[in-house]
Amino acid sequence: MTETPLRLAVIIGSTREGRVGDRIAHWFVAQAGGRPDLTVAIVDLAEFAFPAGYPARPTPQMSAFAAEIGRADAFVLVTPEYNHSFPASLKQAIDFAYDEWHAKPVGFVSYGCRSAGQHAVDQLRTVFTALHAVTVRDGVGVDLLDGCADLDSRLADYLPVQAAQVLLDQLCWWGRTLRAGRAAHPYVS
Structure with a gap:
């Protein structure tokens, strides 16, 4: 019996004009390409028209x-680091779902200057713990000031490619395990 592929949502967390997050997300999706254990969808926050304030009732967006989020079995957040944190657009979107995150794995592809976005990831791990999600240990970090002027060359290097494969392997293991757990015993929060 062949197992149903995991549904992986790759969420682009920046909505800034001129961002590189979309390029990094497409690179990551290409790294996941060809894996029979995954179907991948990009969820670009820039494509949603979210309200400025939190309304009494959810908007269609x-x-x-x-x-x-509810359809996905696992997530990768592609996040920049802004002022040692993650973007407000990402936090806003995360807060629009709650139960949909429960008992699912979350991985991170981060980018920034010098820290490669690690400060943002550290804070996101705390947020996802509160949402009853499992964050995987390994991730991909891209230093935008590493001396390589070309982002595509930087991403084609052995280290980010290898890091992406490790992240995908961990997400698949956790995704299968948690999907089976949710099917056998609905998650109680």
Whole structure:
């Protein structure tokens, strides 16, 4: 019996004009390409028209985002580091779902200057712990000031490619394990 592929949502966390997060997300999706154990969808926060304030009732865009999260078995957040944290656009979107995150694995592809986005990831791990999600240990970090002027060359290097494969392997293990657990015993929060 062949197992149903995991649904991996790759979430682009920056909505800034001129961002590199979309390029990094597409690179990561290419790294996941060809894996029979995954189907991958990009969820670009820039494509959602979220309200500036949190309304009493979810808007259609908020509901559409929560539905995307609900369909996924695992997540990769592609996040920049802004001022030693992650973007407000990402936090806002994360908060539009709650139960949909429960008992699912989350991995991180981060980028930034010098720290490669690690400060953002450290804070996101705390957020996802509160959402009853499992964050995988390894991730991909891209230093935008590493001396390589070309992002594509930087991403083609052995280290980020290898890091992406390790992240994908961990997400698949956790994703299968947690999906089977949710099917056998619904998660109680």
